[in-house]
Amino acid sequence: MSIDLTEDTITKEVQSTFDGCHDPRTRELFVELVRHLHDFARETRLTGDEWFTAMDFLERVGKITTLTRQEFVLLSDILGLSVLVDLINEHHGPHTTDSTLLGPFYVEGRPEAPNGADISGGVPGTPLFFTGRVLGPDGGPLSGVRVDTWHSDGEGHYDVQQEERLHGRPAMRALLTTDDDGRFWYRSIAPRFYPVPVDGPCGEIMRAAGRSAMRPEHLHFRLHADGYRPLITMLFRRDDPYLDQDAVFAVKRSLVVDFVHREPGTAPDGTEVGEPFQTVDWTFTLTPAGPERRP
Template sequence: MPSNLTEETITEVVQRTFDASTNDRFREVFVSLVQHLHDFARDVRLTGDEWFTAMDFIERLGKISSPTRQEVVLLSDILGLSMLLDTMNESPGGSATDSALLGPFYVEGRPTVDNGADISNGVAGTPMFVTGRVVNEQGKPIAGAHVDTWHSDGEGFYDVQMTEPLHNEFAMRALLTTDDGGRFWYRSITPRYYPVPTDGPCGEIMRAANRSIMRPQHVHFWFHAQGYHSLITQLFLKDDPYIGRDAVFADQTSLQADFVHHGPGTAPDGTLVDEPFVTLDWTFTLAADTGQ
């Protein structure tokens, strides 16, 4: 290895250390990564003190992260990288419903319920009745599709953040299956907008940038059906005060929906509700998996 490295020559020298790798994709990724990292350092004239600050930041990302606090995921989200990757890799195009971020609050082991179930698990809030239909790009119903759904409560908290009142039980999340008409439906409570966590390293970025920390009101969905691309998406209240300022850039226009408010009366499932409630109805389109 040459000892007379300069600002102009060190990048190529480092890149050549990957030449012996037998993994073509590994070599491609790291050669490009080195190029962009070095170009970035040269472009902003990065100082040693700034780099030590960055390494401390990265260390603190790991220390604050936990199964219910994914600070590294949050960093990817607030820098727009998550949505970039989602757009590049998850959106099949055509007439399929646009995808959106999985987010840090999806968890395994959620309960499997029948259509029509109340998935709120007793959490107080304004009743919400969700009705959906899953179809292919020709508009034909997809029966037997698995539908994961989850959302916050009326104060903006998810069940994994509510360990004291819920005692680690699930709420406002479930797995359903579409019927022969591609339909699914359930009862829950109405979610609310909420801030992303700001008490960690990512909060420092948000404050320094003086940017919105809020996520508009939304409900998460994840669809799986044999012969189709899986779809991870969200539906947003189109009149939410934070639409257009989503901290993680997921609130695209095609996913903005009406959360319709009703007075006491008959809900979509035929039950009588003696208090105001909200309805949300949407048709989700899945793209066929052609194997290409």
């Protein structure tokens, strides 16, 4: 290893320390990461105080991150990295449902629910009835597809943001399975637009930039089926006022849908509802699994 390194020689020296990587892809990623980090520091003439500020910021991102609050994921989201990675990798066919980012509120510990279940967890709000269907690229129904779904309540809060009020129980999230016709359906409550969490380090970025922290109203879905590529996506309310200023850049026109307002009466599942409610109906199309795509 060389000594007396200079601003112009240190980058190649650091890159060379990855020559012993057993995996070529690991070496490529770290070599390029070092190059871009060093170029950034040189181009911006990064000061020592700015470096300390950045290290302190990352430390605080780590400290506030928990199993139910993914501040590092949120940081990736608000910087557009999450959507960029999706755009690089998710090239489906012309009739496949578009993907988008996962978001920081997905959790593994969600309850399984039968079709038709009320997944609201008892949280009050405007009743919402969702009916969905999952198809293959040939238009045929896909049975046995595992469908994760989760969303906020009518005030824009997820269950993991209300653990004390909900006593730690999950709400407005479930894992369902499509039937022989590729259908799944559930009852819940209508979600609401909301700001991304701004009480942590990521909020400092939003305020410093003078950016809107708002996310338009949406429902999350994650679909898994043997022989098909997993799909992570969202459905956005068509008349939401924040469609064109999503803080995490996730809105796609193909994912904008109608949340239909209904007067009291018969819901899609045949139940009688004594108050106004909303319905959403959507068909998802999956892509067959193929070889892993590398750049």
